[in-house]
Amino acid sequence: MLQITQSDFETALRRCAREVEAELDAILTAIPQSGEIERPEKLLAAMRHGVLNGGKRLRPFLVLESSALFGAKRGAALRVAAALECIHCYSLVHDDLPAMDDDDLRRGQPTVHKAFDEATAILAGDSLLTLAFDIIADPATELPEDARLKLILALSRAAGIGGMAGGQALDLAAEQDAPDEAGIIRLQAMKTGALIRFGCEAGAIAGKASNADRERMAEFGSAIGLAFQLADDLLDLTSDAQTMGKATGKDQQAGKATLASLHGSDWARAQLRGLVKQAEDLLAPYGEAGNLLRAAARFVAERSS
Amino acid sequence: MLQITQSDFETALRRCAREVEAELDAILTAIPQSGEIERPEKLLAAMRHGVLNGGKRLRPFLVLESSALFGAKRGAALRVAAALECIHCYSLVHDDLPAMDDDDLRRGQPTVHKAFDEATAILAGDSLLTLAFDIIADPATELPEDARLKLILALSRAAGIGGMAGGQALDLAAEQDAPDEAGIIRLQAMKTGALIRFGCEAGAIAGKASNADRERMAEFGSAIGLAFQLADDLLDLTSDAQTMGKATGKDQQAGKATLASLHGSDWARAQLRGLVKQAEDLLAPYGEAGNLLRAAARFVAERSS
Structure with missing residues (x-):
């Protein structure tokens, strides 16, 4: 089996980012300007600011690669990928609001409510969320009606109260009332895991794969979603340790408990290796065709930013 | 042709409100509580607060009656009506936020951010918006796949940047830079008209009516959407005039221009009569079956609250 190098993977990820950004740009540009409706230019600019933000586009990459695995057309997969990125970016725009995380900067740029204003940021998030469903329902997403x-359905469940938005609500509640370990795992599976899982499942749905394949891809998504969060926690722990001059995260500054802070960085690194192995094993039936997804699992676990 | 009295109409509207509220309650209750996900109880309570708010449920009524006209099953129509009400109510929750209209009360009750907190209100709005698409995409909405x-697609367009959210953005911009009359009409057609239009069109889509019928129902929706806004403006003008002891709204207190404030209340009343006539005429092909929708057009134009 041909091994994919980190550099091969990064080239593929950058190519995906370029394609998805071109798709998002085209979709936003196509929003009509004349006739019975008037294009709200400021809102559109805020949506662009929120979605064309230079992200790594990991979730779209998962959609494109899982779609390739099950023979769904790349054009349709790109639209599904763009829809998923709209949801991810809407959540960032709303999470950055003063009433939520109150962040002024994202990727070195002013957040949407800083570059525009709070009301526009709320509406831009709402409009990106709404646009995601428009994109998939549109016949231009050339997939069978049942697949669309x-x-x-899967995307709305991944994004709503039983998924990302619900996880965010549990995360807010965790500031008052610290959850136990099982609670942290559930919270994270919802808040960050659900969209990643959808991205992996999306190709199986788009390609009309068997239920067994869909379930396998969802499990793959769950594994790398958990790895994504653990790697994030580990980065927090390590950068805290560096910043604060402490050797470990055991006595880290007061804040939310994470699995990594509960069990320490050695445990987290061992867990990550296990999750990558589990993710790779899940792809065994697809042979070499799964190589880029295997590389994505390693990338997620080993990322340093 | 049997005439529907105002009282018959109000009975039908109340029945619809009860049925839609029962449907919304059932849908929210069915959000899972156990297993891999944890139900975020505070968020769910905020969604309930936002959507089970004692509204008149005019938009759901339009969905149910237009569905009856084209033979779509009532059970499916109720779910589409519930989805539309989720969108309407999400927009109220977000519009009430401090960064938007900053309202503390709605229908005599604390708004969602007052009863809970701002972050929860943002997430409750997001989750209601997301739930709307979940409801229609779910096979429990027993309609053909192409109709769903x-x-x-129609609902996402009515709600997004080219519809309600875009109209809200134009309305915010109008506070700085007053639009001309054509601009006011476009803004209102988007902000309040688009969801009402969708409600009327929904039955034609659900019942797989011809494109001509769908277009006719959309025009009916546009007419009563405009009437809805004019009646609202007229109420503002009249209550201002009463409050301020002025005979007309011509020199009303500084604020946003409306068609009624530009042209006066006599003009607005004449326009309303014309819009009701236009709406009634559009329903002519459907005979008595359109009586409750005709009554809805009169109700919208004559409402006093």
Whole structure:
């Protein structure tokens, strides 16, 4: 089996980012300007600011690669990928609001409510969320009707109260009332895991794969979603340790408990290796065709930013 | 042709409100509580507060009656009506936020951010918006797949940047830079008209009516959407005039221009009569079956609250 190098993977990830950004740009540009409706230029500019933000586009990459695995057309997969990125970016725009995380900067740029204003940021998030479903429901997403409906259902569940938004609400509640370990795992599976899982499942749905394949891809998504969060926690712990001059995260500054802070960085690194192995094993039936997804699992676990 | 009295109409509207509230309650209750996900109880309570708020449920009524006109099943129509009400109520929750209209009360009750907190109100709005698409995409909405997809596409367009959210953004911009009359009409057609229009069109889509019928129902929706806004403006003008002891709204207190404030209340009343006539005429092909929708057009134009 051909091994994919980190550099091969990064080239593929950058190519995906370029394609998805071109797709998002085209979709936003196509929003009509004349006739019965008037294009709200400031809102559109805020949506662009929120979604064309130079992200790594990991979730779209998962959609494109899982779609390739099950033979869904790349054009349709790109639209599904763009829809998923709209949801991810809407959540960032709303999470950055003063009433939520109150962040002024994202990727070195002013957040949407800083570059525009709070009301516009709320509406830009709302409009990106709404646009995601528009994109998949549109016949321009050339997939069978049942596949488009299943994608919309799975995406709305991944984004809503039983998924990302619900996880965010549990995370807010965790500031008052610290959850136990099982609670942290559930919270994270919802807050960050659900969209990653959807990205991996999306290709199986778009390609009308068997239920067994869909379930396998969802499990793959769950594994790398958990790895994504653990790697994030580990980065926090390590950068805290560096910043604060402490050797470990055991006595880190007061804040939210994470699995990494509960069990320490050695445990977290061992967990990450286990999750990558589990993710790679899940892809065994697909042979070499799964190589880029295997590389994505390693990338997620080993990322340093 | 049997005439529907105001009282018959109000009975039908109340029945619809009860049925839609029961449907919304059932949908929210069915959000899972156990297993891999944890139900965020505070967020769910905030969604309930936002959507089970004692509204008149005019938009759901339009969905149910237009569905009856084209033979779509009532059970499916109720779910589409519930989805539309989720979108309407999400927009109220977000519009009430401090960064937007900053309202503390709605229908005599604390707004969601007052009863809970701002972050929860933002997430509750997001989750209601997301839930709307979940509801229609779910096979429990027993409509053909193409009809469900068309409903999702039409609803996302009515709610997004080219519809309600875009109209809200134009309305915010109008506070700085007053639009001309054509601009006011476009803004209102988007901000309040688009969801009402969708409600009327929804039955034609759900019942797989011809494109001509769908277009006719959309025009009916546009007419009563405009009437809805004019009646609202007229109420503002009249209550201002009463409060301020002035005979007309011509020199009303500084504020946003409306068609009624530009042209006066006599003009607005004449326009309303014309819009009701236009709406009634559009329903002519459907005979008595359109009586409750005709009554809805009169109700919208004559409402006093």
